Amino acid sequence: MRNKLLPEKTVERLSEYRRSLLNCLAQGRTHIYSHDLAGIHNITAVQVRRDIMFIGYTSSQRKGYDVNELITVIRSIIDTDDGLNVAVFGLGNLGKAVTHYFKGKRSRLNIVATFDIDESKAGQEYEGVKCYSMNDYKELIKSLKISIALLTVPGAAAVETTTKLIDAGIEGILNFTTVPLIVPDHVFLEEYDMITSLEKIAYYVKANKGLKDRK
Amino acid sequence: MRNKLLPEKTVERLSEYRRSLLNCLAQGRTHIYSHDLAGIHNITAVQVRRDIMFIGYTSSQRKGYDVNELITVIRSIIDTDDGLNVAVFGLGNLGKAVTHYFKGKRSRLNIVATFDIDESKAGQEYEGVKCYSMNDYKELIKSLKISIALLTVPGAAAVETTTKLIDAGIEGILNFTTVPLIVPDHVFLEEYDMITSLEKIAYYVKANKGLKDRK
């Protein structure tokens, strides 16, 4: 029987926990309490313990969680043994910033290629990652075993590009464009919409201002 | 009595609806059905109707929603009359990409300034937006009435910068760094964590692969 998927929010937090656990490790800390981890992430200790319960890890009680062990368990959940290959589609302002950022950051999520329709970019290297022509996407996704796409093409090209990528076997997409995409069930899509995030902030800031004015 | 805040997810979707409604308007469409709007965003029609119920707008039934009217209502909810001023803190790779992108996009959320600790950047202009020295943040946040911060400083400077910004009266923060921040209740914080988003995708792609292998 297949083990059930973890709640989405738990997966997100596990990723966040791992980062702070790695920091702890770097500082020579061997154990950490649920309330300390909670404090770092501004959530409750119960939340932390419940997440850790989900992944089945148990501490040597009373001393807190063993930092090293917990990192290993989280790794076994999120990472794959041989890593997942990632490519950036659209090497413009954002695509470059993202490539620069990710390159050499996470060992198990490697940016192995970038793609652009602009033939003057194709063939060049950026941050040690080769930029390929969009013409060759199909063969390269296969041969380079690219399973995750960072979509940073202009909005107008978003839908068309997505269709191509899915057709070529891409399994996960992080959508930086503000165009809503529709993908089949077997493809995991994560929307990453700055405008919406910013407008949401604006709404709550406005609501807050309204409160103050009333005082 | 104060009118209750909208659910967070509804606010997000309203922002998304508005964008597609503006597209519809540009295409000369005057009315839209809930199921059409739902189709664009890959959600259910009930979800759309419920969101629109929350904001109290009612259509001329049977013809669908009046695109123009709905845009106006959403605007009245998200936007402020005189707009909210936004500033970018940390004019590096990401800060520049974001400034470039936002400049001239949304009328009611104006990027009015960028800030950097690097004195060679301060004084210059980028995308028609002036870059100021971090030394002057306090006076400028006040005088330019900046209420929202886009935080694109290096992780190591995130906490310190946040403290400064809150002290200076910032009310909303979009955190691009991967450092978890702790802010007081009156400040609205939105985390915008690419690593976590990507690792989440990796988790589900991995789970999906596992399924396939078992077949």
Added chain:
DNA sequence: AATTTAATGTTATAAATATAACAAATAATT
């Protein structure tokens, strides 16, 4: 004008997520 149809608006229910309550465990203290 009555009927049908296809849409909305709203209440009821389900699912996902977060919080609270508390028992179990174990290190430290008496």
Added chain:
DNA sequence: AATTATTTGTTATATTTATAACATTAAATT
């Protein structure tokens, strides 16, 4: 060795979010 203190692990409850069910409305049709 018994007691206390403190932290975990887990079940129970609350909140938030999404979906379903259905009554209501108004244009189109008969």
